[in-house]
Amino acid sequence: MLNSNPNKVSLTVLPPLALYVHFPWCEKKCPYCDFNSHQIKEGKTGFDEERYINALIADLETELPNTWGRQVHSIFIGGGTPSLLSAQGMDHLLCAIRARVNLEPDAEITMEANPGSIEADKFAGFAKAGINRVSIGVQSFQDEQLKALGRIHSSIEAKRAIQIAMKHFKSVNLDLMYGLPNQTLELAKADIETALSFKTPHLSFYNLTLEPNTYFASFPPNLPSEDVIDAIYEQNLDLLTKAGYHRYEVSAYAQKNQECKHNLNYWRFGDYIGIGAGAHGKISYPDRITRQVRERQPEAYMTAMEFKGNALIENREIEAKDLPFEFMLNTLRLTEGVDTNTFSERTGLPLSVMSKSLGEASKKGLLDENPSRLKATALGIRYLNNLQELFLN
Incomplete structure (x- = not known):
């Protein structure tokens, strides 16, 4: 029976459930980035991988009572730069997840990666651990544009990373941006055509925006005019359509049956457990829908898990x-x-x-x-x- 009360939530069936894992570190903070990412401190060799993974596992365990009996259909490991993890660390994490949740046998398991952190042996290890989809943050194939965006990889490294990924993973997505500093219609076209030459099953194209609390917001670069950005958008859409990609979401393009299942779950208002520093989650119950947020700072997050057994800073019911x-x-x-x-x-x-x-x-x-x-x-x-x-x- 359908609920007729506009002030009361009444769910007869719970939505599909996914798992998001946040990795908060990166080698360098990009000037346009407003995600919860933290640059590895100068003079340090990295981060405490074992400690963070143990915190993630403990965090997942706190969510199990809220999702008993529900199957997890996809996993997305985002960041930051999750490809900074070791292959052994990734295997430890995914084994721990499989031991604790009812994971769909052929679940889509995505990892974000930056070209500068990609090595052939490491990617082989990630694939062996269970990663079957990788999303590579290319952003541009123009070295000048990459420099303007504060990226630490080169065009050559980006192309090499894509070739390695295509050998090891069932599906590969390329993240690119347009409306970049001093970008022309011709430069944008060159980026698109280079991306299409790899024939990856999925492409994401984002318009660069100046987000609050970023370096670019304080010191804006010279961006193209709105007319040029509109022309690039129309050009992109035409080139992608002719190449056999369909636009299924504002910024996402896929070949047939290659849509990102995890992101489709977000856009269809599905549920997701969110673990890791700054992770957000959405969990539905028969009589309410809740949203959660974890501690943003990695050290605060790990300390909270170790001493309190919980890193939630927000757990609210959506009115x-x-x-x-x-x-x-x-x-x-x-x-x-x-x-x-x-x-x-x-x-x-x-x-x-x-x-x-x-x-x-x-x-x-x-x-x-x-x-x-x-x-x-x-x-x-x-x-x-x-x-x-x-x-x-």
């Missing part, structure tokens, strides 16, 4: 009035949207709570008028922030 915006914030990023009934399945609320906003979005031409789908129009995708804001209230 029913906020669920429509949270749901639409994610699902409207998908170019195909979601079935209308997904809203009630994932939020436990009747669709009628959004009637006014849905009508306004359709009237403005931002939302598809198909009553069986919640889907942004091409105009809605272009002006996604404006569309999402309609659901704030």
Whole structure:
């Protein structure tokens, strides 16, 4: 029976469950990055791998009572630069995870990697440990652009890293950015064409934005004009479509059946356990939906796990009035949207709570008028922030 109370969450079926593992260290903090990443201190050889992995395992154990009986469909190890881990450390971590959760036999297990931290033997070890998908932070194939972005790898290293990854992993994604400092239409095209030459099954293209509390926000570089950025966007879309990639999310392009399952779970408002320094999690129960946040600083996180057995700094129930915006914030990023009934399945609320906003979005031409789908129009995708804001209230 569908819930008709707009102020009370009532879930009849819990959504799919994923696991996110955060690795907080990197060799160098990029000037545009607002993720929870911490540069390895100068003069130190690295980080205490064993201590951090033990903290991750203990953190996962604290979440088990909240997810008993639920199968984990995907794992994503992000950062930071998770490829700084040793192959032995990765094997230890994944073995510990398998021993504690009901992991789908053919689960997608993704690791983020930077070209500068890739070695052939190390990648072979990661694959043997169980990593079957890798996402490489290339950003650009132009050395001048890489320098402007504060990246520590070269174009040659990026190409070599992709070749190594293609030999060892079932799926490879390349992360690239556009709208870079002093970037022209021709330079952007060269980046796209170089990326396409490797025929990886998945590509992600992000428009460089100046995020608060980053170096670039304080000292903005010379970015292209909005007209040039729009032209690059149209060029990218055309080149990718002609190469056989379909755009299934605002910044994600895939060959047939090569979409990232883990990220699709986010965008469909699925659940995920989040472990590690600064990790976020979302867990649903029959009568409520919660969000969690862990300690951001690696030392504070490890100390909390060691002495308190818990590193949560936030564990809150999402109020029913906020669920429509949270749901639409994610699902409207998908170019195909979601079935209308997904809203009630994932939020436990009747669709009628959004009637006014849905009508306004359709009237403005931002939302598809198909009553069986919640889907942004091409105009809605272009002006996604404006569309999402309609659901704030």
